[in-house]
Amino acid sequence: MAPEMTTLKGKAFDRASLESLMRRRMFYTPSFDIYGGVSGLYDYGPPGSALTNNIIDVWRKHFVLRENMLEVDCTMLTPHDVLKTSGHVDKFADWMCKDPKTGEIFRADHLVEEVLEARIKGDKEARGEKVEVEEEDPKKKKKKVKNIAVVKLDDAVRDEYKEVLNKIDNYNGEELGRLMKEYDIRNPANNSELTPPVAFNLMFQTSIGPSSNLPGYLRPETAQGQFLNFAKLLEFNQQQMPFASASIGKSFRNEISPRQGLLRVREFLMAEIEHFVDPSGGKKHPYFDEVKDVELELLNRDVQLSGKADVDTTTIGKAVETGLVDNETLGYFLARIQLFLLKIGVDPKKIRFRQHMANEMAHYAADCWDAELLTSYGWIECVGCADRSAYDLSVHMKKTGAPLVVREPRKEPLKIEEWQCDLDKKKFGPKFKKDGKTVEAAIESLSQDIREKLSLDLQKDGKITIDVPGVGDGKVEVPKELITIEKRTRVENVREYTPNVIEPSFGIGRIFYALCEHSYWTREQDEARGVLSFPPTVAPTKVLIVPLSSHGDFKPFVRKLTNKLQDAGVSNRVDDSGASIGKRYSRNDELGTPLGITIDFQSVKDNTFTLRDRDSTEQVRGSLDEIVAAISSLVEGREKWADISKRLPKFEGQEEGVGPS
Incomplete structure (x- = not known):
C-alpha cells in the first residue's frame, strides 16, 4: 500500500499537475498521438531527452569511469536459441x-x-x-435507484x-x-x-532475414550480449580478474496492461553492469572499505513474508557482516547505487532496498535486492542488483562449447588424485558402432565415487554395467578388454573456473519519473505554476539568459554570455520575449532550469551580471568570469548555491520567494 506522498514543501502531492506540466512542456508525449496513440509507448521531447542524457552522463562517470568498466553496445535483435538457452523463452512471463x-x-x-x-x-x-445502482423500470420507462x-x-x-x-x-x-x-x-x-x-x-517476437527462417526477439535486457562477449572482454582486459562490463541501450517487454505512465512501458532505456568475480575468494571487493559505513534502508525477505514492510536502517558493512547481504561485492554495489541516486537528486527519504522473496528470485541467484523509490504510485522498483552466480556463462558454454571461463597460472602446482577411465578406441568403436559416442560420453560423465565402485566391479566380474539412456534398454555392459579404471595423480599448473556475476540493472525511465516527482513543488505565491528542483548536474538546461529588454545594447552581451557558456560546456537558452522577467524565470522554473543570468543597463556600464538561483530566487552579482566560474562549479557539483552566495555579493532583485524546505 502506497504511503501518502508529499512535495518538497510538505503539501499533498498532486500527480495530475505534474503530469500535465510534463506533457505541456514536452518532457514526454504519447507516441503516435495524432493516430490515437499506443499504450505503453512514449516519445521524449527536448527537456525529457536532455534530462535522460544527463542522468546517463552522471551514471557513466559514477560507474563506468570510476570502476574502469568495459562498455559495449550490443544488438537489440537476439536469435531464438540465445534466449532459449538463457531461459527467457520458457520463463520470462x-x-x-x-x-x-x-x-x-x-x-x-x-x-x-x-x-x-x-x-x-x-x-x-x-x-x-x-x-448503489440504477436500473430501468420497463413499465414506467424511467430509471429507479x-x-x-x-x-x-x-x-x-x-x-x-x-x-x-x-x-x-x-x-x-x-x-x-x-x-x-x-x-x-x-x-x-x-x-x-x-x-x-x-x-x-513478455518478449516481442520477430524473424531475422528475408526468408523469415531465423526466429528472434527484441531483447528484454542488455545482459545477454555482455555474457556472450565475455571471452573477448577478458582477453581485452589482458586476462585480469575481476572486471566489469557495462551497456546502455533500449530493451523491450510486451507489457500486459501498461497503465502507470512512464513506469510501465513497452520500450525502455536500461543501463546494466555485469561484474565478473572469482567465487573462490568469497566475492570480496577491493574497495568495500570505502562504502562500508554507507547507511541503507533494508527490507529483508523474512519481514515481507511475515506480511510487514518494516525497514532496518543499517550500514552496508554490518549487513554484509551479519549475512543479510550475501557478499561484499553485492554490498558494494548496493551502496554505490544509493550514492548515484542521491547524486542525481532523488529524495533520500524515499529510497529503500527490498530483498527478493523465494518466488521472485531465480533458482540460480545467491541474493537479489531492488532499489525502490517512493512515488505517488507506491514503492517502485528502479534498480535491481542480483548475484546471478555462474548461471549465464555456464548455460551458454554448455550450449555452444565456447570456453567462457578464466584460466590463470597457479602459484603452486596442484596435485589431484583421481580415478581415470581409459578406453581402447580400436576395439571400442567396432563394439558399439553408432552408439559409441553416446556410451563414451556416459563414461566420461561418471563421478569419482562411481568410478571407484566400477573399478572393483571390473576386477571382480571382468566387466562393468553403466546407465546409458537411449541405448538398448538403458543399461550397457563394457568388458575389461575395452576399459581400464585406475587411480592416478594428475598435476594442474593452470586453474580454470567460471566467474560469478553481480548485476546492477537500472531502469532509466523509472528513475527519470521518480526524480521528477521528488523534485516537483509549487511556490506559495504562485501555486498554479510548478517548479522542478533538479540538481544543476542533471537539469535539462543549466542557465537561462534574460536580457532586461530588447534594447540593442544588450545583444552583444547575450552573444558573449552564450559563447562563454558554450565554451565551458554549459547548456543555456535565451528568453528575450516581451514578458516580465519574473514570468520568464517562472516558466523556466517549470523546466527545472536551476540558474538565470539577467543582463541589465548596469551590465552595459561595468560588464557585471546578476545570477539567480531557481529554488531560493536569491540573486548575486559578479563579473562575466566570476559568473561563468560559479556556474561551472555548480554544474560540475563542486559547490552548492550557499557557497556561491557567500563568495559573491547579493543583489536585491525584483522577485521575492522562498525555495523548498
Missing part, C-alpha cells in the same frame, strides 16, 4: 487474466494490488462489492489486505488465482468475473 465479456486483459498481480488498495482507501466502485448497503472493512480484514499487499511479489499464478476467488476480485469497470491467471511471455 507475467500472469495475466481476461474478462471474457469484453476481452480486456489484466496483469493479475497488479489487479489484486489495485483492487485491495482501493478497498482500503474506501473506493466503493473499485471494491467489486455491491453499490436501488439502494444496497455497503459493508465497511473491519480492522481484521484491512490488516489481512495489507499483509497480502506486502507479499504480492511472492505469489505465483495459482496463488494469485486463489486470492482472486477468495477476495472476489473482478473487473473494476463492470464487475465481471475474470479467467484464472495464465502465463504470458
